[in-house]
Amino acid sequence: MTRQQFIGAIDQGTTSTRFVIFDKEGKLLTYHQMEFEQHYRHPGWVEHDPYDILASVDTCIEHAVRKLSLLGYDASSIQCVGITNQRETTIAWDSETGQPLCPAIVWSDNRTHHTVQDLASQEGHKQGVNAIHSICGLPLTTYFSAVKLKWMMDHEPAVKEAHENNRLQFGTIDTWLIYNLTGGVKNGGVLVTDVTNASRTMLMDINTLEWSQKAIDFFGFKGLRLAKIVPSSSVYGKIHSGSLKNIPISGCLGDQQSALVGQKCFKVGEAKNTYGTGCFMLFNTGDSPVISKNGLLTTVAYQLGTDKPMYALEGSIAVAGSSIQWLRDNLGIIKESKDIGTLAEKVEDTAGVYFVTAFSGLFAPYWRDDARGTICGLTQYTKCEHIARATLEAVCYQSRAILEAMNKDAGEPLRSLKVDGGVSNSDVCMQIQADILNIEVCRPQMRETTALGAAIAAGLAMGVWNSIEDLNDVNKDGRTVFKSKITDEKRETMYHGWKEAIKRSFGWADVVGDQDGV
Template identity: 45%
Template sequence: MDYKNYVVAIDQGTTSTRCIVFNHDAEIVNVSQMEHKQIFPEEGWVEHDPQEIWTNTRRVVGEALAELDISSKDIEAVGITNQRETTIVWDKNTGEPVYNAIVWQDTRTGDICKQLMGNEGPDRWREETGLRINSYPAAPKIKWILDNVDGARERAEAGDLLFGTIDTWLLWNLTGGAEGNDGEAAVHATDVTNASRTLLMDLETLKWDEDICAEIGIPVSMLPEIRPSVGNFGQVRSRGTMAGVPITGILGDQQAAMFGQGCFEEGDTKNTYGTGLFMLMNTGEKPKWSDHGLITTVCYQLADEKPVYALEGSVSMGGALVQWLRDELQMIPNAASIENKAKSVKDNGGVYIVPAFSGLFAPRWQPDARGVIVGLTRFVNRNHIARAVLEAAAYQTREVLDAMVAESGTPITSLSVDGGMTMNEFLMQFQSDILDVDVTRPNNIETTALGAAYAAGMGVGFWSSLDEVKAHISIDKKWRPKMEAAERDRLFHQWNRAVERTYGWVEDPEAEEAAAPKQ
C-alpha cells in the first residue's frame, strides 16, 4: 500500500461541518470547516437546514482537498461521523426535505412522548432499544414531522419519503441522491451506532423493531438499511472531488470519539466536551441496562463481527453554554477568552449555573427542568459567571461518572477526555479536582473525526487492526486532583442544591387542572 495516500473524515456536528484529512500516521494534514445556522422557530425548538448542511459538506471537502492539491486518486476511503439523533425526512424522488432537520436538543415532542409512554412510563421500550422515551431519540421527531407537515404521512405510507439521521442524509447525497450514481440507486443506509439512537432498533438483533414502528406510526419503508460501522457503504458519486472513493466507515459522533480514543476494551471510558457532554463506557459484547439513569447504546461493530456495546450518559449543554455566554449574553468576545476570566477570580463567588435549557438529561432525566443561575449577590461579576459556566461542565460530568461507577461497581481512576473544551486548562484541572481522578488528554483531541477516519481506513485495510489503531494514540497531558476532599464535597453539595431548584419549572396545565379543587 502507498502510505502517501490519505483518509478523509467528514465530521458533521451540531454547529459546523468539517472535512479533516489524515495520513497513515493518523496525523491531521488539513482541515476545512464551515458553521451552519441554528434555527429557533419557537421556545424549545431547534432546527437546521439540511440543504445548507449538504452544501457546506461539499464546500469543506472541496476546500480541504484543493489546498492539498489532491484528488480522488489520492484518497483511500472516506468516513462519516455526525450529530446523532438529529432527524431529516425527505422525498426520495426529488431529494427535497419535507421539513427542516429537527435537532437532538429539540424538546417539541414532549406531548408525543407522553402519549407513547402510556401507562408504562418512559422505560416502556428500554429493554428492546436501550433508550428512554423522551424528546432525545429520533423516533418522536419522525412522528412529529409525519403528523404536522401537510401530506407527509400519506407520502410516507406511499413509499415516497425517506428518514435518516445526518449520516444517512449525507451518505444518500454522496452516493448520488435522487439521480442515483451511474444507474445505481443512491445508498439509503445507516450504521448500528446511529440506528441505536432512534428508539426503533432492537439492540440485540440490530434490526428495526416493526412492532415499535407500528406503535409509533412510522412506516418501516422510510427507514435506512442498518449496516456495521466498519464496512461497505458504497462509493461517492462519479462526479465531484471524491468521485469513486469508497465510503467504508460511519459512526455517530460519540461512538466515533470512543473509536478515536482507542476505547476497545471492556471498562474503557471517555468523556467528550463538545456542544454537549458525553461519557461512554465500553461494556463488551453484551448490552447492559442501567439502573442509574444511563442509556444503553451500540459502541461500534466491525464487519462480520459481533457488536460492542456501551453505557452512555448524555448532557445537552457543554460547549453550547460557552457559546450562549458569548452570543446571547455577550459577556465574552470569544470562547477562548472564558479561561482568563474564570482564572481572574479565586472562586465562583457562590454562583452556580445549571444549564437545563432542554431539561436535564443523564442521569436525572427531568424534562420539566429549565436553566437557573443561583447564588447571585452584588459581589458577583461577569468573571464569576464565566467561572460558573466552566464549573457546570465539570459538575455535570461528575454526576455521570458517579452513575457509571455505581452501575459498573468498578472505580474509575482515570478519565480520557477529548473535544474542543479540553484545551481549557482551568476546566481540565477543575474537572480532575471535582472527580478526584486523573484526567488525560490525547495528543489529537479531534478524536471524533479521527474515529471516523480509523473506521474508514480499517474498512479498506489502510489500518489493519484495532491494535494498529491503538498504536497511534498517545497522551498529551495529564491532570491530577489537588483539591481537598472537604472543599470538593462542599462544592458538589452546593451544585446539587442548585440543580434541585430547576425541577418542575415547565408546568403541566392538564395536570394542574386535574388536581385543582372542584367547585
C-alpha cells in the same frame, strides 16, 4: 505530486461541519471547517436545513482537498472517507423526489415534550417512559429520533401525506449524507445507516441489531421506509461527484461513538468524555448490552466489519459548549468561545454561583425535560468572571453525576477519563474536571478524535490498518494528564451546592407554561 496513503473524515456536527485529512499515523495533515445556520422558530426549537448540511460538507471537502494540494499531495492520495455525525437529528424526505419535507429537528430540540407524554400514557403500555426500553435500551424522551419523527407526522402535513402515500423516507444525518454523496435520488444513492446511529432512533432492537417491528408499531410508523443497518466499518458506496469522485465511503459512526473509537477505548471499562455542543461520556461494556438502572443509556459502541458489536453505557449532557456560545452571543460576556478560560481563570472560585445550563431540559442521569436554565447564588459581589467559571463548572458537575451512575452500573469505579472536544482545549476547565471527579483526566495532543474515529473505521475497512492492534501508535504522543488539586472536603462541599441548584431548576417549564409554539 507525492503519492501517500491518507484517510478523509467528514465530521458533521451540530453547529459546524469539517473535513479532516489524516495520515496512517493519525497525524492531522489539513482540514476545513465552516459553521452553518441554526434556526430557532420557537422557544425550545432547534432546526437545520438539510440542504445547508449537505452544502457544508461539499464545501469543506473541496477546500480541504485544495489545501492538501498546496502541501504537495493529490486528492487520489485519499484512500477512503469515513463519516461521523450529530446523531438523533431527524430528517424526513420524499423517497421519489429526494427533497426534504420539513426542516431537520435537531437532537437538542425539546418541542416533543407533549409527544413523549402521550406516548408514555398509551393504553396497554403501563411502563410509561420505559415502554420499549427492553427493546431499544432507551427511555422515551425528547432526545431520540423516533419521537421527533412522530411529531413531524402529527404536525407537518407534508410528512403525514408522504407517509400515507408510502413515500416517506426517514433518516438520521448519516443516512442523508451517504445517500446524497453516493448519487441521491437521480443516481441510485445508497440508503444505509450504521449500527451506532440506528441505536439512537428507538426503532432498532439493541440485541439483534435489526429494526424492531414492535417499536415501529408502537410509534405508528407502519410502512415507513428505513435504511439498511450496516456495520460501522464497511464499504457502503463511492462518492458520486466532486474532487473525491469514486473514492469509497467505508466508515460511519455517530459522533460520540466515533470519539470512543478515536480515543481507542477498545477494552471493557475504558471511557471517554467529549465536550462539544453537548457533553457525552461513554463507557465500553463489551459485547453484551448492559441495561442501566441508574439513568444511563444503552447504546452500540461500534461494530468493525464482521466482528461482534461492542456496546457502551452513555451519559448525555444537552448543553456544554453551547452554554459558552450563549455567553458569547446572548450576554456578550466574551467575544470568542476560547476566551472563557481566560475569564474564568481570573477568579479562584465562583463565589457561591451555580449555573444549571438546562436550556432544553436535563439529560442523564436526571432526565427532566421540565427543567430550565437556572443561575443560583447571585450577590452584588458576582462578576462576569464568576459566571464564566460557573459555566465551566456546570459541565464538570454533570459529568460527575454521570460518572457516579456509571460506577454503580459497572460495579467498579473508573480510574481515569480520556477527554476530547472543543471545551477540553481549556486547561482551567479540565483542571476543574479533575478536581470535581478526583480521578486523572487524560487529554491527547491531537484532539480531533471524533474525526479520527471515523477515519479509523474507514481505514480498517480498506486495509489501511489490518486490526485494532495496528493502531497502538496512532495519536499516542503528547498527552496531558490533569490531577485533582483540592481536598475531599472542598470537593464534596462544591458538589453538594450543585445538587441543591439542580433541584431548583426542576419544574420551570411547568411554572412558565407551554411556550413551545405548538
